Amino acid sequence: LARNPDDELYRLGPGAIAIGARAMRANPLERAAQPELQGLATQSGETATLELPAGRDMLIVSEIVSAHLLGSAPSLGTRWPMYATSTGKAYLAALPADARTAWLDDAGRLKAWTPRTLTDRGALTRQLDTARRAGYAVVREELELGFAACGAAVMDHRGLPVGAISLGGPSARLTTKRLRELGAAVAQAAARVSAAMGYIATGH
Numbered sequence: 001l002a003r004n005p006d007d008e009l010y011r012l013g014p015g016a017i018a019i020g021a022r023a024m025r026a027n028p029l030e031r032a033a034q035p036e037l038q039g040l041a042t043q044s045g046e047t048a049t050l051e052l053p054a055g056r057d058m059l060i061v062s063e064i065v066s067a068h069l070l071g072s073a074p075s076l077g078t079r080w081p082m083y084a085t086s087t088g089k090a091y092l093a094a095l096p097a098d099a100r101t102a103w104l105d106d107a108g109r110l111k112a113w114t115p116r117t118l119t120d121r122g123a124l125t126r127q128l129d130t131a132r133r134a135g136y137a138v139v140r141e142e143l144e145l146g147f148a149a150c151g152a153a154v155m156d157h158r159g160l161p162v163g164a165i166s167l168g169g170p171s172a173r174l175t176t177k178r179l180r181e182l183g184a185a186v187a188q189a190a191a192r193v194s195a196a197m198g199y200i201a202t203g204h
Contacts, residue, residue, distance in 0.1 A: 029154065030062050032196035033165060036189040037064045044182055046169040051087040051151075054079050056107070058088045058164065066169055080143055083124060084113050086151030087164035089137035090190075093128040094153035094161035100128065116141045136183035136190075140171055148174040150183035152190035157198030165190050 033050045041048040041064035050062040057079040082088025082103075092100055110119040118124045131137035136152040149168030153161040167182045168174075174182070191201070 032193045046167045049166050052163040084117050084143040086137045086139045086149040087166045090151040090153040090164045091161045093131035113143050114145050135187040138179050150179050152187040154190050155194040155199040
């Protein structure tokens with residue numbers, strides 16, 4: 001552990017981070033996702049991430065940072081609430097209906113991160129239904145003003161979501177039309193990662 005002299009709080013030191021990086025490289029999901037993240041980032045010019053569920057959050061475990069100066073701040077190792085992120089919404093949308101309902105029942109009152117954060121259960125449920133039909137989820141300035149992203153769930157051999165991949169960047173660059181285009185590309189990439197994890201799509 002290392003202590004921050006400004007606030008005296010502890011954080012993971014370089015040794016722990018190195019161990020975590022080695023563990024992720026040994027993770028079959030990370031290995032399967034890495035070339036897809038690289039391809040998405042190269043083709044789109046935006047930041048691509050692989051995120052895993054961590055409690056009620058999504059944790060960024062792998063990242064290819066955008067080549068653009070605007071929107072290229074690294075965020076590896078950070079975690080954000082599922083209901084306000086494209087990856088979290090994609091993950092929730094892919095859950096079985098009873099598991100998704102249980103998550104919403106347990107969520108309680110949802111914090112508004114920005115004026116655009118969906119905190120109403122009915123509105124969130126409708127958005128998750130839309131994401132499930134589309135195969136990807138979209139957020140525009142729900143987590144942070146000026147930021148937009150699209151994400152798609154990665155499924156395992158049981159047909160259950162185990163994580164999600166995304167493309168994100170400034171909302172000024174990621175228009176509604178562009179998010180639809182990128183969302184389709186992210187969904188295709190997530191499907192290839194899912195296949196590598198043993199998932200067989202049923203077509204239902």
